[in-house]
């Protein structure tokens with residue numbers, strides 16, 4: 001398919017959008033909320049696509065800036081009958097084919113292709129976490145010969161590989177659920193290549209990934225990897241939180257407290273875990289079983305707001321990312337919760353930065369906690 005054909009496929013959708021005056025996508029678009037410029041909304045980008053179709057807008061640096069100033073959060077899709085995010089990704093593919101990609105993004109993709117890791121690291125996971133007792137999984141899939149038969153492969157993912165505390169916490173919680181996680185070689189799932197429009201590189205990353213990740217049923221730690229393995233690889237990953245929520249009757253908790261009271265927390269739904277995997281209730285069920293007081297932000301579940309760090313924005317516009325994180329943290333502060341809990345490393349980092357700034361504004365800083373460590377710290381026995 002040529003670039004022109006790829007864009008032409010969108011004509012009906014963008015004309016539908018342009019002919020409507022609903023604007024449902026506008027109000028809670030995190031980018032629009034900061035920039036106050038309608039061209040950044042879903043409708044604004046659809047209008048730009050219509051301009052391309054009508055020959056009034058040419059692929060250019062300016063057009064590339066517009067399509068890369070989007071966190072691909074899916075919030076507009078949750079409010080619209082159309083799948084706008086797919087269209088935006090397709091536009092990024094067209095831009096990359098015309099050489100209009102961001103340099104920072106190209107560097108990321110080259111790192112993945114060179115090492116199988118988005119940060120360009122080579123980490124021997126079996127050696128690093130083997131001492132935790134997790135049985136190794138043989139490269140090429142399936143338990144290594146010496147591993148017990150009950151081992152289930154654990155795919156850690158680039159974003160968690162370097163976070164030993166999180167991985168150890170996951171291993172501890174899975175063991176308490178009666179599961180022995182197996183750790184072996186990994187190769188990036190490639191979600192960054194797809195999200196950033198590097199179509200040919202994504203195909204190559206997928207091919208290399210399948211040489212390493214040869215199993216079908218496994219446990220995943222990162223919401224984005226889970227989503228990609230399901231949708232793009234047609235595999236059967238189970239996210240850690242699904243496993244834990246299915247095994248809650250086996251787990252005993254030390255109740256998280258704030259002095260004499262239950263700890264008051266709010267849950268931030270990561271876009272891939274919530275809107276894309278529909279894992280809305282599992283984390284809430286776990287938190288309630290742990291005995292916290294759970295309060296909701298105004299925008300939650302399918303209408304949750306991005307932490308501000310998705311879609312590749314963190315490598316191209318950190319200031320915008322920080323402003324979006326502050327907006328999310330203002331919603332969290334409005335709940336009166338003492339802590340925001342989530343389970344995505346990108347969200348955690350972004351929200352932590354937001355909480356430092358909002359803490360100064362409000363005179364009281366909320367903690368930002370990762371659910372894996374929070375569970376491991378409060379497991380009894």
Ligand code: SF4
Pocket residue numbers: 016017018020021022023024025026042043046076079080081082084
């Ligand atoms: S909600 Fe959908 S149809 Fe309505 S303006 Fe936004 S993108 Fe267009």
Ligand code: SF4
Pocket residue numbers: 025028029030031032040041042069070071072073074075076077085
């Ligand atoms: S995906 Fe998110 S950031 Fe991008 S236009 Fe839609 S609501 Fe706005």
